[in-house]
Structure formats: structure tokens, C-alpha cells
Amino acid sequence: NAAMCAMFIKGLVRAGSLPKALALYEQLKKRNSSAPDVIAYSILIKGLVDQHDLDKALELVDDMRQCAQRPDDIILTHLLEGCRHAGKYELGKHIFQEIVA
Numbered sequence: 001n002a003a004m005c006a007m008f009i010k011g012l013v014r015a016g017s018l019p020k021a022l023a024l025y026e027q028l029k030k031r032n033s034s035a036p037d038v039i040a041y042s043i044l045i046k047g048l049v050d051q052h053d054l055d056k057a058l059e060l061v062d063d064m065r066q067c068a069q070r071p072d073d074i075i076l077t078h079l080l081e082g083c084r085h086a087g088k089y090e091l092g093k094h095i096f097q098e099i100v101a
Contacts, residue, residue, distance in 0.1 A: 002037040009040045013047040021047065035067055042075050049082035057082055071099050 005028055012021035025044055028036050036044075041064050048057040057079060061071055071079075076099045083092030 002035070002040070006037060006040040006043065009036075010043045013043055018044075018047045018051060029063070029067075038064075038069055038072055038075070041069065042072070042078065045075055046078045049078050049085070052082075052085060054079075054082040054086050054088070076100070 005024070009021045009024055012018070012024065021044060025036055025040065028040075041060055045057045045060050048054070048060070061075070061079070064071060076096065079095050079099075080092050083089065083095065
């Protein structure tokens with residue numbers, strides 16, 4: 001169940017176990033029946049942005065798209081926050097145009 005998986009991922013991220021949350025995400029990705037949903041992606045992307053790992057957060061966005069999921073406004077906000085922290089303003093503009101368009 002996607003909601004249950006998102007709850008586990010959220011709990012791991014809140015407990016400071018982002019690597020374990022990412023490992024769980026990788027396991028879920030391998031199972032077609034419990035693929036991560038937008039909420040799980042959002043939680044992971046926020047966790048990565050908070051850790052200043054924008055590159056890995058962007059990789060998750062690519063994974064999302066490969067799973068036929070589209071980033072929502074919340075994910076866009078997380079990514080823009082990551083670009084601001086990294087001083088990558090042009091990348092932020094590009095991401096905004098790509099997701100909003």
C-alpha cells in the first residue's frame with residue numbers, strides 16, 4: 001500500500017535515517033505493486049534538500065518521471081528551496097519552467 005510506505009519513509013526521515021528511507025525507496029521501486037507515490041517522493045526530496053543534496057533530489061525527480069508520476073507544487077517548492085540554498089538560481093528558473101509548463 002502506497003500510503004503505508006509513505007508513512008514508513010516519513011518516519012525514517014523524521015528519525016534522521018534518510019539513508020534507510022532511501023534504501024526502503026529503492027526496495028519499493030523494485031516492486032511494481034508498492035511503487036512510491038508522490039507523497040513518498042516529496043518526503044524524500046525534502047529530506048535530501050534539507051541535507052543539501054540537490055543532485056540526489058533531482059535524480060529522484062527523474063525517477064518519478066520514469067514511473068509516470070509528475071512532480072507537484074510541493075515538490076517544486078522543495079526543489080526551488082534547494083536551488084536557493086545552493087545558489088543555483090538559473091537551475092531554479094529552469095526547474096520552475098519545466099514543472100509548471
